[in-house]
Amino acid sequence: MNIGIMATGGIAKKMADTINLMDEVTLYAVASRSLEKANAFATEYGAEKAYGSYDELLSDSKVDLVYIATPHHTHKDLMLECINKGKNILCEKAFTINKKEAEEVFVAAKAKGVLVAEAIWTRYMPSLYLIKSLMTKIGTITSISANLGYKISQVERINDPKMGGGALLDLGVYPINFALMVHPEILSGISGLCVKAESGVDIKDSISLRFSDGVMATLFTDATTTTNRRGYIYGTEGFIEVENINCPEEIRLYDSSRVPQLLETYKITVKTGYEFELLSCKKAIEEGLLECPEMPHAETLRVMSLLDALRHAWNVKLAEEA
């Protein structure tokens, strides 16, 4: 399967490295707003084609999947352009700025019959199956906690509301997705607090989710600090500790003693972690599916509506909302 990468920034480079470690997919083309950057990227990562505009990439009939690696505020329009040209899409998170934009994309994709997948890589990782199997050993699930923080508050696209900035859309999506994927129940309550940057975007968020079965998730994100990135799933008979919810490295099972005892440790190995979303897209395209089972459109919309609700409560307006 030939991949065309749209953009040449940080995550585009990580994806190019990933593709080059895989046999199942090929780094065929790269497109940038600058031909110079596209040429440099193609030379460094070995892409056959380099385009100096995103549009040219979409006119290349050999591109089977477009990977969109641009800032959030550009995702909707770029996806609509891909759909218009009949291209399958893997688009970075945050999928769009809000739920309304995501719905517009899904309606257009369905009408055109192309695959659209959200590149929320943690959803596609096989470590989720290990976590789910360990969850059968800890009794009834009672609560969940997770955090993710990196020092990125000074990065332009994080600090600028016009570019869809803020901690929630960039980092907060990970603890939220962690809770929703390990415990896919209906939500009965959402609340949160944030601290804002001078630009008006949220920069530290504390989020509580209450599920209809009484399970509580307590989540936080911080764009000013590196946090321990751990996730916990607590049950009546023990708990599970996930080292690095951004790309699980180790998963530990504890009992429910007053001083919890470590029962088992599982090391997780991946190429980079981004390979799984590519494999899922490839399989979905081969099977004629328009969405990936690991992250169905309904689930992207569920996350987007949650993000909308939190930002509405905080009065954080982004991109065209601002």
Ligand SMILES: NC(=O)c1ccc[n+]([C@@H]2O[C@H](COP(=O)([O-])OP(=O)(O)OC[C@H]3O[C@@H](n4cnc5c(N)ncnc54)[C@H](OP(=O)(O)O)[C@@H]3O)[C@@H](O)[C@H]2O)c1
């Ligand atoms: N899944 C993950 O682990 C992960 C990690 C990091 C980021 N991401 C996501 O990937 C996206 C990009 O993040 P990044 O860290 O790679 O950003 P970045 O380093 O700033 O790169 C973004 C690239 O997008 C292109 N672009 C198109 N329109 C742009 C605009 N108006 N302003 C700036 N750049 C524009 C540029 O490429 P050209 O100049 O070549 O056109 C730029 O190099 C974000 O949505 C982010 O949430 C995901």
